[in-house]
Amino acid sequence: MSVAQSPERPAIAELGAGALSNQPYGLKTNNVDDNTPMTLEENVNGFLDIFGKKAQVLVRERMMFAGTPAFHIKVRHTDADGEWISEYVQMLVPGAVYDVNLRVRPNLYPEYEPVYRRFKSTFRLNCVPLR
Numbered sequence: 221m222s223v224a225q226s227p228e229r230p231a232i233a234e235l236g237a238g239a240l241s242n243q244p245y246g247l248k249t250n251n252v253d254d255n256t257p258m259t260l261e262e263n264v265n266g267f268l269d270i271f272g273k274k275a276q277v278l279v280r281e282r283m284m285f286a287g288t289p290a291f292h293i294k295v296r297h298t299d300a301d302g303e304w305i306s307e308y309v310q311m312l313v314p315g316a317v318y319d320v321n322l323r324v325r326p327n328l329y330p331e332y333e334p335v336y337r338r339f340k341s342t343f344r345l346n347c348v349p350l351r
Contacts, residue, residue: 231301231323232324232325232328233322233323233324233325233328233332234321234322234323234324235321235322235323235332235335235336235339236319236320236321237318237319237320237321237339237343238318238319239316239317239318239319259312260289260290260291260310260311260312261291263291263310263312263317264280264291264293264310267293267308267310268293268295271295271297271306272297274297274298275295275296275297276295276296276297277293277294277295278294278295278296278305279292279293279294279307280292280293280294283309285309285311285320285340285343286311286318286343286344286345287345288311288313288318288345289311289312290309290310290311291308291309291310292307292308292309293306293307293308293309293310294306294307294308295307296326302325303325303326304323304324304325304326305322305323305324305325305326305329306321306322306323306324307321307322307323307333307336308320308321308322309321309340311345313345318345320339320340320343322335322336322339
């Protein structure tokens with residue numbers, strides 16, 4: 221979900237969840253096995269690298285989420301569209317990384333954080349397929 225000020229202006233908030241197959245930030249490169257799957261922390265480190273050196277990590281913590289070990293990350297960063305606060309919960313399960321996230325302008329974070337908190341409370345890994 222994305223919220224914009226107008227069709228001509230970029231988004232001011234984005235809320236989402238999804239699964240990325242096959243460790244999205246690559247596989248470890250080491251001298252023993254080039255195809256060793258990443259740990260959750262290594263995946264998060266790779267993920268944080270995409271924000272660059274100027275990003276400010278506000279929260280970085282291990283947690284349990286939807287009954288699965290997870291990492292909670294909150295970052296203040298700047299990109300071509302301006303300044304953002306991005307908050308992610310990432311869970312590493314066999315074959316995929318699940319991600320529940322919020323990306324919002326810093327001045328609007330207090331308004332959207334309760335929506336994100338509610339959204340996270342409804343997330344389940346054991347969804348039943350529709351018939």
